[in-house]
Amino acid sequence: MKALVYLGPGQKGLDERPMPRLAAATDAVVKISRTTICGTDLHILKGDVATCAPGRILGHEGVGVVSETGAGVTVFKTGDRVLISCISSCGKCEYCRRGMYSHCTTGGWILGNTIDGTQAEYVRIPHADTSLYKIPDGADEEALVMLSDILPTGFECGVLNGKVKPGDAVAIVGAGPIGLATLLTAQFYSPAQLILIDLDDSRLKVAKRFGATATINAGDGKAAAAVLALTEGRGVDAAIEAVGTPATFVLCEDIVAPGGTIANIGVHGTKADLHLEKLWSQNISITTRLVDTVSTPMLLKTVQAKKIDPRLLITHHFKLDDILAAYEVFGHAADSKALKVIIEA
Numbered sequence: 001m002k003a004l005v006y007l008g009p010g011q012k013g014l015d016e017r018p019m020p021r022l023a024a025a026t027d028a029v030v031k032i033s034r035t036t037i038c039g040t041d042l043h044i045l046k047g048d049v050a051t052c053a054p055g056r057i058l059g060h061e062g063v064g065v066v067s068e069t070g071a072g073v074t075v076f077k078t079g080d081r082v083l084i085s086c087i088s089s090c091g092k093c094e095y096c097r098r099g100m101y102s103h104c105t106t107g108g109w110i111l112g113n114t115i116d117g118t119q120a121e122y123v124r125i126p127h128a129d130t131s132l133y134k135i136p137d138g139a140d141e142e143a144l145v146m147l148s149d150i151l152p153t154g155f156e157c158g159v160l161n162g163k164v165k166p167g168d169a170v171a172i173v174g175a176g177p178i179g180l181a182t183l184l185t186a187q188f189y190s191p192a193q194l195i196l197i198d199l200d201d202s203r204l205k206v207a208k209r210f211g212a213t214a215t216i217n218a219g220d221g222k223a224a225a226a227v228l229a230l231t232e233g234r235g236v237d238a239a240i241e242a243v244g245t246p247a248t249f250v251l252c253e254d255i256v257a258p259g260g261t262i263a264n265i266g267v268h269g270t271k272a273d274l275h276l277e278k279l280w281s282q283n284i285s286i287t288t289r290l291v292d293t294v295s296t297p298m299l300l301k302t303v304q305a306k307k308i309d310p311r312l313l314i315t316h317h318f319k320l321d322d323i324l325a326a327y328e329v330f331g332h333a334a335d336s337k338a339l340k341v342i343i344e345a
Helices: 039-046 141-145 150-160 177-189 201-210 223-230 246-255 296-304 320-331
Strands: 002-008 011-016 028-036 062-069 081-084 122-125 132-134 169-173 193-198 214-217 236-241 256-264 285-287 314-319 340-344
Touching: 002 320, 011 320, 028 081, 028 141, 039 320, 062 122, 062 141, 132 296, 141 296, 141 340, 150 177, 150 256, 150 296, 169 177, 169 246, 177 193, 177 201, 193 201, 193 223, 201 214, 214 223, 223 246, 236 246, 246 256, 314 320, 320 340
Parallel strands: 169 193, 169 236, 193 214, 236 256, 256 285, 314 340
Antiparallel strands: 002 011, 028 062, 028 122, 028 340, 062 081, 081 132
């Protein structure tokens, strides 16, 4: 089969790889219909994710059709259309029983990281009964690809961890796909202000269209002052970091209000400064999280009820044969205006 393979920092290729085989009774093999590229894949290609070794098939998002199941799989059968969760969970270990599927002792974020992933024609899914979701009849598969990762990530790591409440002032630093997914799901809780901060005016225009009450281009170095001006000098109740760089994390420290929360979503490959000399007395909380996907069933219902439209995040379409071009487009989003790309296998 064809697959996008990580070959080491800065290197990737569309290669021929063996078809995946069942390795355990609880596995399923899924024929991929559609997948996508995540910012985390770009972090892997930069060498920021040490757990991902050269030779790995990348990708942890997608939808497809079950082509084979192990003897222990009871929820799914061959021919079922399924949504693949970016997090694999056994449902039985201590962490899974606490709802922390991301830390499952035999799962977690393994697809496209420690085992082969979804940017291929087929993928093996461990713990299939608790790591796949049936696609309802009539559902839009392209929209559901956004439920593999970015919508639950924005919601859980940003909105829930940021403790967003009605009437809050919220700032999201980063108007890329994750930041925009956070913006869409934050509106469940009716915050009074939703401020989006980015360096790209085109993404800020998209954010405005998605429901941001204000946007700030941080290119002049005065983003913190602009946020304080919008909040009468107080700062924001939730400062959500959705980029993964030292500068964006420090910006969150600069704009959080007393009693507020800094919610980190971004994947950080280098250290970021924590200015406790300013924050030690401010009653703030700092939260970190890898998405657990516990919210996926709720988000699936929300999408089906048309309360949220994940298709808004999709800007480009490619065939699997053109996935290298898709990476170029996604990796140069400032020029291509890309948000999420759909790749048809």
